[in-house]
Amino acid sequence: MEVKLKVFRYNPEDDEGKHFDTFTLEAEPTDRVLDLLEQVKNYVDGTLTFRRSCAHGVCGSDAIRINGVNRLACKVLVQDLKSKTVKIEPILGLEVEKDLVVDMEPFFRHYKSVLPYFVNDDPPPMKERLQSPEERSRFDDTTKCILCASCTTSCPSFWINEEYVGPSAIVNAHRFIYDSRDQAAAERLEILNDQFGVYRCHTIFNCTDACPREIEVTKAVGEVKKAIATGRLE
Amino acid sequence: MTLDRKVGLLAGLRYKGGGPMLAWILHRITGLGMIVFIALHVIASLLGGDIGIAINTVYQSLYFQLFVVFGIIFHGVNGLRIIVLDLWPKFIEYQRESTWLEWFIILPVYGLTAFVMISRFLAGE
Structure with missing residues (x-):
């Protein structure tokens, strides 16, 4: 089948500014959007720049906007797109460095701000720190985050203000806040109880829709909001 | 040099967020609509005279009233939905x-209200 790939282009080293280039390609219905981008880069225009690494939906490198919505290029099949014209743009709210590559620094800065690591000052036991299956399942959903930034860059609150910590950082805080072995929940809740913290979430659900790991992002944010409001972890 | 991160209104609106995003946009628009309605009331009362009458004509028109009634009903019901989701994240x-339940409430309530308003308008009341 014939597919028209309309790709956002920007090269800081030329005077063309931002624009779109259209490539007409032959594709199989089972090709992924990433395959189309690879086809352009390898056979048509080697200057096309985008991030990719594992190409199997695990590393989270290739988050882009496909036909107006955040998706991983390696997880979307051509046959699942309702149009034979595919519009490819960089994710919103982060500075574009070149073509589809954005500066992820603000995203990772927010991620680091919520202490996304295990904190427990008790002396380590002889064996492992025990946890029941029920306690483990409490935060199972939020362990799946691959830090692709699809959720944060689909959020209008983040588009408006880069200082908003964003859904991804809250999801990663949730992963440790609800871990029965961790001891820094209160500290993380204090960090998120900020004017640029959880209350910037207006329950728009773009994040939940954009998440390639199907994490219930808005639910995790809601649980953190409630924990801050009530002072209890339920 | 990198491209500015700024997301313009049109770029934001072009994001295909689906029903919940539309509900959020509509919530903002209807909220602003109510502020405009109340502001027009206050301004008309303050100014009086020909300007006051002109403003009265705008907010008493059937179209404006139909919009305001929709705005109040939508904003109220959608706001309650958000409150419920915020208080009980489960x-x-x-x-x-x-969202379906919300429209299941809004459509009959607004439909009935609009029907009464239009009937009275056509009857010259």
Whole structure:
């Protein structure tokens, strides 16, 4: 089948500014959007720049906007797109460095701000720190985050203000806040109880829709909001 | 040099967020609509005279009233939906159903109200 790939282009080293280039390609219905981008880069225009690494939906490198919505290029099949014209743009709210590559620094800065690591000052036991299956399942959903930034860059609150910590950082805080072995929940809740913290979430659900790991992002944010409001972890 | 991160209104609106995003946009628009309605009331009362009468004509027109009534009903019901989801996050997994329930309430309530308003308008009341 014939597919028209309309790709956002920007090269800081030329005077063309931002624009779109259209490539007409032959594709199989089972090709992924990433395959189309690879086809352009390898056979048509080697200057096309985008991030990719594992190409199997695990590393989270290739988050882009496909036909107006955040998706991983390696997880979307051509046959699942309702149009034979595919519009490819960089994710919103982060500075574009070149073509589809954005500066992820603000995203990772927010991620680091919520202490996304295990904190427990008790002396380590002889064996492992025990946890029941029920306690483990409490935060199972939020362990799946691959830090692709699809959720944060689909959020209008983040588009408006880069200082908003964003859904991804809250999801990663949730992963440790609800871990029965961790001891820094209160500290993380204090960090998120900020004017640029959880209350910037207006329950728009773009994040939940954009998440390639199907994490219930808005639910995790809601649980953190409630924990801050009530002072209890339920 | 990198491209500015700024997301313009049109770029934001072009993002295909689906029903919940539309509900959020509509919530903002209807909220602003109510502020305009109340502001027009206050300004008309303050100014009086020909300007006051001109403003009265705008907010008493059937179209404006139909918009305001829709705005009040939508803003109220959607606001309640958000409050419920915020207070009981476990219901968030049913957010799609909550949106359907919201319209299930809004459409008959607004339809009936609009029917009464239009009937009275046509009857010259």
